[in-house]
Amino acid sequence: MADARELDPDYDIVLFGATGFTGRLTAEYLVRHAPAGLRWALAGRNPEKLEAVRRHLATIDPAAGDLPLLHADVTDPASLADVAARTRVVITTVGPYLAHGEPLVAACAEAGTDYVDLTGEPEFVDRMYLAHHATAERTGARIVHACGFDSVPHDLGVLYTVQQLAATGPVRVRGVVRSSGTFSGGTFHSALGQFSRARQMRATMQERRRVEPRPEGRRSRTSGGKPHRDPVLGYWLLPLPTIDPIIVARSGAALPSYGPDFTYSHYAGTKTLRYAAGGAAAVTAMFTSAQVPPLRRLLLGRIKQGDGPDERRRSKSWFTVDFVGEGDGRTIHTRVSGGDPGYDETAKMLAESALCLALDDNPPTAGQVTTAQAMGDNLLARLQAAGMRFETLD
Numbered sequence: 001m002a003d004a005r006e007l008d009p010d011y012d013i014v015l016f017g018a019t020g021f022t023g024r025l026t027a028e029y030l031v032r033h034a035p036a037g038l039r040w041a042l043a044g045r046n047p048e049k050l051e052a053v054r055r056h057l058a059t060i061d062p063a064a065g066d067l068p069l070l071h072a073d074v075t076d077p078a079s080l081a082d083v084a085a086r087t088r089v090v091i092t093t094v095g096p097y098l099a100h101g102e103p104l105v106a107a108c109a110e111a112g113t114d115y116v117d118l119t120g121e122p123e124f125v126d127r128m129y130l131a132h133h134a135t136a137e138r139t140g141a142r143i144v145h146a147c148g149f150d151s152v153p154h155d156l157g158v159l160y161t162v163q164q165l166a167a168t169g170p171v172r173v174r175g176v177v178r179s180s181g182t183f184s185g186g187t188f189h190s191a192l193g194q195f196s197r198a199r200q201m202r203a204t205m206q207e208r209r210r211v212e213p214r215p216e217g218r219r220s221r222t223s224g225g226k227p228h229r230d231p232v233l234g235y236w237l238l239p240l241p242t243i244d245p246i247i248v249a250r251s252g253a254a255l256p257s258y259g260p261d262f263t264y265s266h267y268a269g270t271k272t273l274r275y276a277a278g279g280a281a282a283v284t285a286m287f288t289s290a291q292v293p294p295l296r297r298l299l300l301g302r303i304k305q306g307d308g309p310d311e312r313r314r315s316k317s318w319f320t321v322d323f324v325g326e327g328d329g330r331t332i333h334t335r336v337s338g339g340d341p342g343y344d345e346t347a348k349m350l351a352e353s354a355l356c357l358a359l360d361d362n363p364p365t366a367g368q369v370t371t372a373q374a375m376g377d378n379l380l381a382r383l384q385a386a387g388m389r390f391e392t393l394d
Contacts, residue, residue, distance in 0.1 A: 167327025
């Protein structure tokens with residue numbers, strides 16, 4: 001079957017979920033930064049809400065008033081199949097993905113259409129691999145999860161670090177995240193849902209490990225570690241239980257440039273031990289609350305999906321991810337940094353990922369792939385041009 005890249009579909013990109021907070025920011029980014037002539041459309045189940053988004057976008061650029069509006073509903077597989085067949089790339093911000101994501105992944109895999117999302121849900125990613133990776137490989141679809149703050153700065157930051165280190169032997173990298181931004185309601189709902197499904201998440205991960213091929217003659221893994229003070233950065237480090245190290249390790253397995261023996265560790269960084277202890281206590285409390293249905297419902301009710309901070313507050317937010325790479329007897333320190341991580345930069349990363357898949361000459365890949373594997377240097381260059389910083393400090 002020919003994939004969408006070999007055909008001439010109606011659109012280069014379709015954005016599904018523009019009526020939500022992050023989806024609207026992604027649409028705004030495309031209006032402001034998409035190249036001239038890009039053929040794109042908005043998709044959703046509520047035509048009135050889509051029309052309202054289009055009117056808003058037209059206040060930024062009057063040409064956006066002509067954006068096509070497509071019907072797409074996760075409970076209507078035929079509508080998703082129609083959208084997937086008409087575009088090169090689908091962007092989706094509709095989560096939690098474990099609850100709502102699979103029908104669109106299935107449609108894109110079957111149609112040979114590239115797919116990007118914002119998920120930080122390991123169980124969802126593993127389930128999609130088990131169910132749809134083989135189909136996507138056959139049709140040529142590139143299924144690229146975690147194209148926002150989960151996990152682009154970490155995945156591409158490690159790629160950049162490995163390139164600067166240029167070691168030939170074993171490589172160890174640790175990433176240290178610091179941020180002033182707030183997480184979105186959707187991210188909170190997804191995280192709490194995953195914490196409540198720890199047993200199912202482990203079982204799905206183990207099932208994937210049983211069937212997923214491993215690289216021959218090489219290995220790539222994660223290392224958890226314990227809270228400690230980093231001798232290079234000077235921060236107190238707290239192991240961070242996110243999808244990011246899993247994504248990085250999969251890039252390490254896919255790309256020989258990561259060396260014969262690659263290890264990645266992932267942390268939150270704080271300036272004092274007191275803040276590190278407080279962070280550990282907060283994560284423990286959230287995990288415990290997720291196991292108790294009444295407490296979980298209370299927390300989910302207090303933080304709504306689809307809401308977010310205003311532009312003034314977002315403009316004051318920032319993130320850094322410091323990387324320490326070690327190999328061949330050398331140590332280097334690199335950093336990825338940018339503005340508001342949970343919203344503005346996430347919308348930028350998601351939109352640029354879709355533009356990269358739709359327009360750039362990327363490495364030949366298919367199936368479920370990571371951002372480093374699918375787009376690598378092309379996406380890194382796009383994000384640098386868009387204002388994210390990738391730098392070597394020492």
